[in-house]
Amino acid sequence: MFVKYDFSSGKEGLHVLILGGVHGNEVAGSIAQREIIKKIENSELILKSGKVTFIPVVNEPAFNADARFVDINLNRVVCFHQNPKNNEEKIANQLIKEIDNCDIMLDLHSTHCEGDVEFGFIDYPTEKNQELLSLIPVENALAGWPEIYAKNETIADCCTERYAYLHNKSGITVECGYHKSPKAIEVALESILNVLAYYKIVDLPIMKKRKQNIIKLDSFIIKKSDGKLSRDYKHLSEIKKGEVLAYYDNGEKIVAGFDGYMIIPNHNANIGDEWFYLGYR
Numbered sequence: 001m002f003v004k005y006d007f008s009s010g011k012e013g014l015h016v017l018i019l020g021g022v023h024g025n026e027v028a029g030s031i032a033q034r035e036i037i038k039k040i041e042n043s044e045l046i047l048k049s050g051k052v053t054f055i056p057v058v059n060e061p062a063f064n065a066d067a068r069f070v071d072i073n074l075n076r077v078v079c080f081h082q083n084p085k086n087n088e089e090k091i092a093n094q095l096i097k098e099i100d101n102c103d104i105m106l107d108l109h110s111t112h113c114e115g116d117v118e119f120g121f122i123d124y125p126t127e128k129n130q131e132l133l134s135l136i137p138v139e140n141a142l143a144g145w146p147e148i149y150a151k152n153e154t155i156a157d158c159c160t161e162r163y164a165y166l167h168n169k170s171g172i173t174v175e176c177g178y179h180k181s182p183k184a185i186e187v188a189l190e191s192i193l194n195v196l197a198y199y200k201i202v203d204l205p206i207m208k209k210r211k212q213n214i215i216k217l218d219s220f221i222i223k224k225s226d227g228k229l230s231r232d233y234k235h236l237s238e239i240k241k242g243e244v245l246a247y248y249d250n251g252e253k254i255v256a257g258f259d260g261y262m263i264i265p266n267h268n269a270n271i272g273d274e275w276f277y278l279g280y281r
């Protein structure tokens with residue numbers, strides 16, 4: 001089970017929860033949290049009100065295996081499991097208690113390809129969540145995730161953001177960039193510090209707010225059999241209507257139905273995994 005780091009100012013205020021490693025191989029958020037934890041422990045960063053809880057590695061068994069998950073994708077099963085059957089359902093039961101206890105949740109992830117640009121998810125664009133997103137150093141944010149999952153019954157959408165939303169918390173997800181890039185760690189660091197400053201948890205100047213471009217998700221493609229993407233797509237690569245996006249080895253093609261964007265392509269997806277998403281502005 002995961003290790004958490006609780007810090008309290010001893011004064012009234014908000015409780016911020018920072019998550020990393022919900023997917024075990026997405027380490028940028030874990031590294032950034034460790035740096036900030038060290039600063040708080042060394043009194044280089046002082047809490048002035050409220051509380052902060054850091055969980056640098058939520059899925060430790062997956063982290064140890066440098067894998068996204070061990071049994072199933074944790075970020076699809078974040079809810080209470082009466083009889084947890086596997087590693088991720090057991091972690092979900094522990095994780096939801098932490099979300100229950102917070103006011104604001106920031107869930108830090110990273111993506112599969114070198115050169116990927118950082119972006120945010122705003123699944124539930126409430127006023128509180130838009131405010132939280134404005135603190136994140138990214139230019140683009142994706143909306144519409146719950147809607148595309150509602151159309152597909154094979155994959156549940158029980159992610160951290162949904163759980164936070166259903167329990168009246170602020171909560172967003174940040175994809176900090178490619179798992180292993182130094183830039184991704186910087187994005188994670190700035191996101192955490194901005195959030196802690198803005199909600200007056202730490203004694204730091206409030207940094208600038210941003211207004212992101214919102215890209216609406218349209219659909220996602222599950223990889224049905226062996227095949228590959230037609231070119232070296234990166235996250236937010238532009239696509240044109242009629243463009244062949246991917247080929248299956250049996251000759252079947254996947255063709256873009258509109259002008260838009262390739263979202264989070266996973267060139268190494270296994271059969272049954274989400275291969276890529278499509279979106280538009």
Ligand SMILES: [Zn+2]
Nearest residue numbers: 023026109110
């Ligand atoms: Zn992730």
